[in-house]
Amino acid sequence: MGERLDTSAFFSISDVVVGTGRVALEAMSCKRPVIAIGAKGIFGIVKPDNFKLAWRYYFGDHRAKETLEISKIENLILTALRSKKSSKNWGEAGREFVKKQFNISGIVDKLLSLYQS
Structure with missing residues (x-):
């Protein structure tokens, strides 16, 4: 979609957001469920029991739980929906x-x- 300055309006009409990094955080702040998929692979559905781990993995951009495969992505989207x-x-x-x-x-x-240190 390119640069968006209206992410809250954009996310508010979404059922689920697939993203990483700032996109994941912005979607979460808009109360949208997130499927984290980044440069390193698939993290998965971001849930309360894995929020901190998702953040440490930077939602799949720094580390991932699984490799990128279409069937895995499809299953995650279906599960979330x-x-x-x-x-x-x-x-x-x-x-x-x-x-x-x-x-x-x-x-x-x-x-x-x-800065004080």
């Missing part, structure tokens, strides 16, 4: 994770500590 209740819960929990992980006060404290 069929699991409406779970997908809603993943989206809600994703928003909370992003709010906690990237709270501006916490980020500023980390930066100030870094």
Whole structure:
């Protein structure tokens, strides 16, 4: 799609977002379920029990759980689309994770500590 400046409007009409890095984080902040697929391969569906691992793997861009295969991607998309209740819960929990992980006060404290040292 190229550069988008309207990601919240764009994601709000999506049932599920396939992406990595900033795309995954923006989708999570918009309460959308994420299937993380990056340069290193497939991480999978991002769920509350794997949020921190997904972040450490940078959603498949730095490391991945599986290699890229069309059938695996198709199965992940079907699973996410069929699991409406779970997908809603993943989206809600994703928003909370992003709010906690990237709270501006916490980020500023980390930066100030870094510069002070």
